[in-house]
Amino acid sequence: xxxxxxxxxxDGPVKRAILxxxxxxxxxxxxxxxxxxxxxxxxxxxxxxxxxxxxxxxxFIFGAWKDEIRADPSLATKQPYKGLVEGDADFFAGVSRQxxxxxxxxxxxxxxxxxxxxxxxxxxxxxxWVATKRDSRFHRPTTELVYQPMRELFDLLRANESRVFIxxxxxxxxxxxxxxxxxxxxxxxxxxxxxxxxxxxxRIVRTDRVYGAMxxxxxxxxxxxxxxxxxxxxxxxxxxxxMEMLESARFALLIDHDDSEREYAYTAGAEQALARAPxxxxxxxxxxxxxxxxxx
Amino acid sequence: xxxxxxxxxxDGPVKRAILxxxxxxxxxxxxxxxxxxxxxxxxxxxxxxxxxxxxxxxxFIFGAWKDEIRADPSLATKQPYKGLVEGDADFFAGVSRQxxxxxxxxxxxxxxxxxxxxxxxxxxxxxxWVATKRDSRFHRPTTELVYQPMRELFDLLRANESRVFIxxxxxxxxxxxxxxxxxxxxxxxxxxxxxxxxxxxxRIVRTDRVYGAMxxxxxxxxxxxxxxxxxxxxxxxxxxxxMEMLESARFALLIDHDDSEREYAYTAGAEQALARAPxxxxxxxxxxxxxxxxxx
Numbered sequence: 001x002x003x004x005x006x007x008x009x010x011d012g013p014v015k016r017a018i019l020x021x022x023x024x025x026x027x028x029x030x031x032x033x034x035x036x037x038x039x040x041x042x043x044x045x046x047x048x049x050x051x052x053x054x055x056x057x058x059x060f061i062f063g064a065w066k067d068e069i070r071a072d073p074s075l076a077t078k079q080p081y082k083g084l085v086e087g088d089a090d091f092f093a094g095v096s097r098q099x100x101x102x103x104x105x106x107x108x109x110x111x112x113x114x115x116x117x118x119x120x121x122x123x124x125x126x127x128x129w130v131a132t133k134r135d136s137r138f139h140r141p142t143t144e145l146v147y148q149p150m151r152e153l154f155d156l157l158r159a160n161e162s163r164v165f166i167x168x169x170x171x172x173x174x175x176x177x178x179x180x181x182x183x184x185x186x187x188x189x190x191x192x193x194x195x196x197x198x199x200x201x202x203r204i205v206r207t208d209r210v211y212g213a214m215x216x217x218x219x220x221x222x223x224x225x226x227x228x229x230x231x232x233x234x235x236x237x238x239x240x241x242x243m244e245m246l247e248s249a250r251f252a253l254l255i256d257h258d259d260s261e262r263e264y265a266y267t268a269g270a271e272q273a274l275a276r277a278p279x280x281x282x283x284x285x286x287x288x289x290x291x292x293x294x295x296x
Numbered sequence: 297x298x299x300x301x302x303x304x305x306x307d308g309p310v311k312r313a314i315l316x317x318x319x320x321x322x323x324x325x326x327x328x329x330x331x332x333x334x335x336x337x338x339x340x341x342x343x344x345x346x347x348x349x350x351x352x353x354x355x356f357i358f359g360a361w362k363d364e365i366r367a368d369p370s371l372a373t374k375q376p377y378k379g380l381v382e383g384d385a386d387f388f389a390g391v392s393r394q395x396x397x398x399x400x401x402x403x404x405x406x407x408x409x410x411x412x413x414x415x416x417x418x419x420x421x422x423x424x425w426v427a428t429k430r431d432s433r434f435h436r437p438t439t440e441l442v443y444q445p446m447r448e449l450f451d452l453l454r455a456n457e458s459r460v461f462i463x464x465x466x467x468x469x470x471x472x473x474x475x476x477x478x479x480x481x482x483x484x485x486x487x488x489x490x491x492x493x494x495x496x497x498x499r500i501v502r503t504d505r506v507y508g509a510m511x512x513x514x515x516x517x518x519x520x521x522x523x524x525x526x527x528x529x530x531x532x533x534x535x536x537x538x539m540e541m542l543e544s545a546r547f548a549l550l551i552d553h554d555d556s557e558r559e560y561a562y563t564a565g566a567e568q569a570l571a572r573a574p575x576x577x578x579x580x581x582x583x584x585x586x587x588x589x590x591x592x
Contacts, residue, residue, distance in 0.1 A: 229483030
């Protein structure tokens with residue numbers, strides 16, 4: 001085994017399963033998969049980067065909503081602003097639970113906040129947020145709290161003619177700001193929830209409509225098909241909202257956050273996925289046991 | 297000049313403009329454009345392949361509708377089936393004119409025809425059509441009636457770290473069937489009009505809703521932004537419905553069908569684009585004068 005490959009991964013069944021699968025589909029034989037069909041898709045929050053205490057994008061959105069509430073305090077009486085003011089984590093967990101009412105009210109509020117905004121203006125908002133935001137536990141910019149083992153997995157896949165995509169329930173245009181710098185990824189390889197856009201007077205502007213569906217649950221494979229014309233050969237996720245993406249792939253990784261010392265230990269929002277993994281043949285990645293390094 | 301580059305293009309102002317632009321954005325200097333931002337987008341019908349007497353996909357769709365009319369003759373009294381039965385070319389030209397009523401009735405009929413169909417079933421329909429279809433003038437499969445000079449342009453762009461995309465008003469999933477074989481292009485680089493899809497019981501199925509807008513007129517740059525996160529550095533088209541895509545690019549090619557001997561001579565549907573080209577700085581490609589070879 002080339003020691004430079006997946007060097008932040010400990011030797012063990014998961015690293016072995018990854019290397020075996022890559023060899024299986026690239027070596028000549030019955031299981032060979034043509035490069036055109038080598039599409040790998042990964043969730044973002046909790047799969048590629050820290051998502052506690054809040055997924056980075058949610059922190060960004062909450063900041064914008066707090067500004068809106070300051071400007072118009074009457075907002076605080078209605079959702080989702082009420083949930084934010086009251087610190088109602090259970091209300092926002094409704095997005096992960098795919099509660100349609102919660103998703104709709106959150107979607108509509110996000111759409112109102114950036115309706116009519118150009119991509120350049122949106123990017124400026126994101127960059128202003130990341131420039132000042134420091135993680136409350138690690139005291140580092142959120143852009144430094146990405147998982148080194150997953151970067152190495154991307155390297156391995158690309159070296160084997162796979163294209164690597166991010167497919168997150170979070171905002172496509174938010175993640176695109178960091179795609180090149182964090183993941184060496186072109187923006188067209190970022191899939192996520194997004195507004196429909198229009199081309200008006202020579203400019204792109206965001207509308208208040210959603211482009212297709214939210215990229216949650218069954219919305220993930222739907223968006224992956226729309227983008228790539230196929231379902232993934234390999235997929236990685238960490239939560240119940242990733243289950244359909246994982247089951248749609250030939251090989252699936254499920255990240256288990258079991259490392260309270262170096263990161264976090266939690267199963268909330270991943271109970272169904274963890275229960276289903278053994279029967280589905282998904283490789284469960286123990287951050288504690290399988291990764292000898294978490295951050296770059 | 298490397299004679300292997302653009303060898304089907306005659307020396308002249310258009311070939312020179314293409315080579316100069318590629319050098320401008322790839323050579324170090326004030327006009328340098330990073331590889332991540334080198335996105336080139338091309339219309340399909342009439343830009344990359346013959347679109348007379350009918351764009352290939354329209355012929356495919358008409359074949360399916362004729363089957364439906366045979367099964368239910370009452371369809372012949374309503375649009376768009378009536379237009380097909382009566383050979384009403386002006387009715388269907390309403391799509392190119394971006395007549396919203398025509399687009400809606402055509403869209404809805406396409407959606408009905410393949411609603412609930414899986415990608416594999418759709419691909420089988422497309423392959424069955426292409427296997428038997430022979431062009432009425434050239435007596436060749438439609439897949440052989442693609443423009444060799446444009447293949448060479450793709451080669452040039454890729455050699456300079458551009459990604460090449462197709463962005464057609466025609467059906468995304470139709471073009472994807474041929475992307476790898478005809479253009480050496482992965483399916484994720486094909487942009488076009490498409491149905492929204494859903495993931496149900498482990499399978500992707502087509503719905504009767506449109507994904508975003510039709511990729512016509514302003515819908516082209518909107519779809520390009522949604523796919524790539526940016527507007528194109530370079531674009532190529534041949535018709536009025538390509539104008540917004542061309543104006544959104546830094547460098548634009550407009551293919552002029554002026555070669556009745558080797559292909560066709562027509563300006564219908566491109567009158568506005570041809571009138572606008574000189575003022576907009578678009579390079580007008582004369583098929584007659586700029587291309588020494590049309591087909592591969």
